[in-house]
Ligand SMILES: CC(C)(COP(=O)(O)OP(=O)(O)OC[C@H]1O[C@@H](n2cnc3c(N)ncnc32)[C@H](O)[C@@H]1OP(=O)(O)O)[C@@H](O)C(=O)NCCC(=O)NCCSC(=O)CC(=O)CCCCCCCCCCCCC(=O)O
């Protein structure tokens with residue numbers, strides 16, 4: 001809806017009303033059309049202001065209404081009517097002007113923004129392009145390079161940057177609507193000939209072809225296989241090379257392909273999934289509404305290795321005071337230097353002072369006595385972690401929330417070491433912790449909702465996509481990684497190379513294939529986990545038994561690689577070779593290839609040709625199958641939780657929506673059929689045995705992913 005009032009006698013004020021973000025639903029669009037007509041036909045009105053209620057201009061098209069049966073007035077003619085008006089129309093931008101919201105503002109003759117407002121065309125992140133004239137108007141207004149940047153990345157800009165780019169005409173610290181009304185009064189009656197952006201010629205950058213080629217290459221590289229960034233470049237190219245009306249036609253044509261695509265569905269699903277997981281709920285029913293978080297102003301990090309350093313940076317950047325503890329003096333010095341230089345680099349980028357004085361370093365655990373929350377990040381060793389938790393219980397003030405960053409260990413066992421197990425939760429960050437957006441918040445049977453709420457609130461403050469998960473080996477992310485990596489190791493035994501497996505996964509859209517990712521993370525982490533689970537043995541045993549553990553097929557390949565001291569990038573070799581330790585460019589390694597040949601010969605394995613489809617089906621379906629088991633066990637509350645974890649923590653291509661969404665797109669019956677096929681071929685691999693939830697979902701007609709929660713709940717209640 002939109003409300004209309006007349007202010008200061010001659011200004012028609014149109015207020016968009018659709019909480020919480022004034023999205024352009026059919027009703028809002030109808031409201032705008034009607035109220036603009038009212039304002040333009042009222043002879044007393046000399047100028048018009050458009051604003052949004054509750055401090056937000058407009059969050060864009062109403063994504064919930066997207067679908068084949070969209071009704072209401074279309075955006076393009078509505079915006080054209082505003083631009084063509086013979087009375088000045090001023091957009092008063094508070095909060096956000098995003099997507100269709102900014103396109104609406106670009107149709108206005110003037111734009112006044114509050115200094116705290118954010119503007120952007122984020123359609124690309126939803127698998128779309130700004131198809132209400134935005135891809136044609138923005139380059140005309142701010143030039144092709146700047147428009148390409150905004151449209152292909154979807155990034156939001158501050159009001160200050162928008163002013164600098166020329167998107168807005170004025171920025172105010174005061175009441176934006178008052179400023180816009182004052183401005184509207186001052187321009188009433190003035191000519192609008194120079195204010196209609198669609199009539200501007202598009203500024204022509206030098207080396208137009210080279211510019212577009214460069215940007216196209218960049219977007220193809222950064223979002224492998226994603227259609228929307230490519231279409232965005234094509235649409236801006238149309239703006240640069242065609243008259244406005246023809247450019248608009250091209251924009252429409254490109255949008256028609258995107259709008260109905262699976263990629264757009266996947267990206268819009270992830271948008272809502274991210275918000276759904278933020279409204280967490282434990283199986284007991286506890287959630288934000290029932291659990292008050294404890295305030296956290298001062299936190300401690302125990303262990304300043306790879307993870308501890310990143311977590312320290314992230315906490316300090318969030319504005320917390322941090323006590324950073326490391327027992328090894330040399331490591332403490334190294335960590336201090338690394339943390340400081342990361343903070344300095346980050347602060348320089350943002351043009352602020354580095355928060356170095358928020359951190360105090362110590363070798364003595366007594367220094368954590370007055371903190372509100374501790375994050376333990378020492379080696380992945382249960383004995384050591386238990387010792388640390390005992391020390392923390394003795395030192396910390398009452399009520400301190402104790403968190404572990406363990407990758408896979410039983411956090412409830414750690415809780416047992418403390419007199420207050422209700423205060424223990426997992427805060428599982430991803431490497432590098434100050435960059436990666438994912439945080440798994442792990443609750444055990446005794447964790448209190450208040451401790452979970454505290455960790456979730458801290459995650460929110462740190463800007464993380466935080467997901468509440470139950471306690472089991474590997475939680476959600478790493479638990480699903482086990483069948484995924486196991487299949488990759490089996491494929492090496494059967495004839496594949498790390499390069500072949502990685503290529504298949506990277507062409508699918510992963511930012512990194514499994515082997516390159518493992519080299520980056522460090523192969524020793526998984527080795528420790530396998531050792532603690534009694535799987536990896538110090539040396540390869542002889543004969544057949546080396547490939548059998550606990551009665552099932554096992555590949556010791558990764559353990560053998562670690563035994564050689566090949567831990568990945570940090571040691572200069574792993575599944576690939578690197579110029580030197582720490583170097584990031586992975587090169588194919590002849591040593592590894594001959595190792596694989598010798599390994600196969602030793603075990604009487606004959607290499608066969610393996611194609612990309614088999615790599616994808618075996619790695620991904622085994623992982624998805626485990627995802628269904630996780631849902632069955634109640635470790636994740638719904639498919640959205642798993643998908644957010646994989647998109648934000650494991651490089652799963654966002655435009656494929658996460659593993660569970662992907663399964664629903666492939667078709668659950670097909671996933672089941674392929675798992676049955678592979679399990680028949682490999683009966684000694686339990687991860688390939690289709691789980692009962694998958695079978696039940698197929699039997700109940702493969703409901704769409706948004707109905708799984710309800711189906712699972714029903715199935716659970718029948719058990
Ligand atoms: C706005 C935000 C920055 C606010 O953030 P914050 O305060 O943190 O709140 P949130 O928790 O994010 O959100 C609160 C609440 O609001 C919901 N919500 C947010 N935005 C939208 C929205 N745009 N639509 C619907 N709902 C929205 C959100 O889900 C929350 O609710 P909850 O889930 O219940 O908790 C932030 O929210 C944000 O960033 N929002 C998204 C901004 C965005 O991406 N906007 C772009 C939207 S797309 C767009 O605008 C495109 C266009 O305008 C083009 C439209 C053209 C359409 C025409 C189609 C023609 C196609 C032709 C095809 C023909 C085919 C054929 O031939 O048949």
Ligand SMILES: NC(=O)C1=CN([C@@H]2O[C@H](COP(=O)(O)OP(=O)(O)OC[C@H]3O[C@@H](n4cnc5c(N)ncnc54)[C@H](O)[C@@H]3O)[C@@H](O)[C@H]2O)C=CC1
Pocket residue numbers: 302303304305306307308325326327328331376377378379380381384388405406407408428429430431521522525
């Ligand atoms: N590396 C990764 O990608 C991830 C690791 N994790 C988990 O985070 C934890 C830490 O992992 P990393 O940082 O990779 O290990 P790391 O080996 O890089 O660092 C561990 C640090 O802890 C220090 N330490 C050991 N005992 C200590 C004690 N009693 N008090 C203080 N410091 C102590 C060590 O000296 C070392 O500097 C592990 O539980 C790991 O499983 C979780 C997510 C990702």
